[in-house]
Amino acid sequence: MDLVISPLDLAAHVDEALAVQALAFGLDQDEVAVRRQIILRHMTYPGARALGATVAGHLAGFVYGMPNDRTHWWSTVVEPYLRARDNETWLDDSFVITELHVHPSYQNRGIGRTLITRITDTADEPRSILSAIDTDSPARGLYHSLGYVDLARRVVFPSAPRPYAVMGAPLPLRRR
Numbered sequence: 001m002d003l004v005i006s007p008l009d010l011a012a013h014v015d016e017a018l019a020v021q022a023l024a025f026g027l028d029q030d031e032v033a034v035r036r037q038i039i040l041r042h043m044t045y046p047g048a049r050a051l052g053a054t055v056a057g058h059l060a061g062f063v064y065g066m067p068n069d070r071t072h073w074w075s076t077v078v079e080p081y082l083r084a085r086d087n088e089t090w091l092d093d094s095f096v097i098t099e100l101h102v103h104p105s106y107q108n109r110g111i112g113r114t115l116i117t118r119i120t121d122t123a124d125e126p127r128s129i130l131s132a133i134d135t136d137s138p139a140r141g142l143y144h145s146l147g148y149v150d151l152a153r154r155v156v157f158p159s160a161p162r163p164y165a166v167m168g169a170p171l172p173l174r175r176r
Contacts, residue, residue: 008052
């Protein structure tokens with residue numbers, strides 16, 4: 001496998017990235033259209049950046065994130081859940097992993113681990129936060145192996161069919 005991890009101009013490759021996300025996350029076309037607008041807005045935020053994993057010139061996975069901002073929608077939704085567990089301070093001085101997806105054909109090959117460690121290695125913040133569907137999944141297993149711990153569980157996002165867990169880890173992330 002000829003894997004290349006490099007900075008990704010996500011705004012220019014949004015449709016290719018969303019095709020990967022739709023397969024990895026099971027999104028329908030209406031959800032893809034909504035997420036397209038979200039990604040394009042996020043990429044205008046200060047410090048937002050993305051990495052792509054390509055194999056033979058095709059996008060096999062991507063990650064993007066940014067320094068957390070308490071005024072952003074995600075933070076306003078998770079803040080009460082974090083406050084209830086005395087974990088609200090995780091919203092400050094954190095790099096948020098907004099999305100991390102690997103095409104199903106390339107999963108379980110270390111691509112997700114490489115993407116998330118590489119992007120967080122560039123963060124100036126001392127810690128990272130993210131949300132993941134609140135179930136025992138390979139994604140949550142990966143995050144736990146990197147040092148992420150559960151900061152809040154059963155977090156409900158408007159219009160999301162399943163609850164999420166908010167997770168946080170000190171940076172740099174744990175290596176094997």
